[in-house]
Amino acid sequence: xxxxxxxxxxxxxxxxxxxxxxxxxxxxxxxxxxxxxxxxxxxxxxxxxxxxxxxxxxxxxxxxxxxxxxxxxxxxxxxxxxxxxxxxxxxxxxxxxxxxxxxxxx
Numbered sequence: 001x002x003x004x005x006x007x008x009x010x011x012x013x014x015x016x017x018x019x020x021x022x023x024x025x026x027x028x029x030x031x032x033x034x035x036x037x038x039x040x041x042x043x044x045x046x047x048x049x050x051x052x053x054x055x056x057x058x059x060x061x062x063x064x065x066x067x068x069x070x071x072x073x074x075x076x077x078x079x080x081x082x083x084x085x086x087x088x089x090x091x092x093x094x095x096x097x098x099x100x101x102x103x104x105x106x
Contacts, residue, residue, distance in 0.1 A: 001073070002015075002073070005073075005075050009077060009078075010075040010076065010077055011075065011076045011077075011078055011084060012073065012074075012075060013074040013075065013076050013084065013086060014072075014073070014074040014090060015071055015072070015073050015074075016071065016072045016073075016090075017069055017070075017071055018070050018071070018072050019063050019066065019068070019069045019070065020063070020064075022059075022060075022063045022068075022070055023060050023063035023064040026056050026057075026059050026060035026063065027060050029056055030053065030056045030057055030060060033052070033053060033056065034053070037049070074086075074093075
């Protein structure tokens with residue numbers, strides 16, 4: 001994927017493995033699904049509910065054990081002068097995003 005991005009004119013700026021985050025997220029999703037079993041069943045039959053429950057639980061286990069991973073990649077398309085117009089560090093990205101969220105929240 002990274003080679004394809006580069007050959008399409010993108011510059012790779014950051015790659016982060018979110019495996020542990022996904023394990024936690026899936027555990028939360030599983031708890032919520034189980035807590036809302038009856039509501040979920042109003043949309044699907046019991047077999048479908050169980051398949052999704054098993055899929056989420058199995059995926060959470062795979063992420064937790066390191067058998068599955070997911071990577072977040074930040075790519076930039078450079079302008080004509082070779083500038084990406086991105087903050088310099090990951091901390092700067094998060095700080096800039098936080099300022100946007102704070103401004104739009106109030």
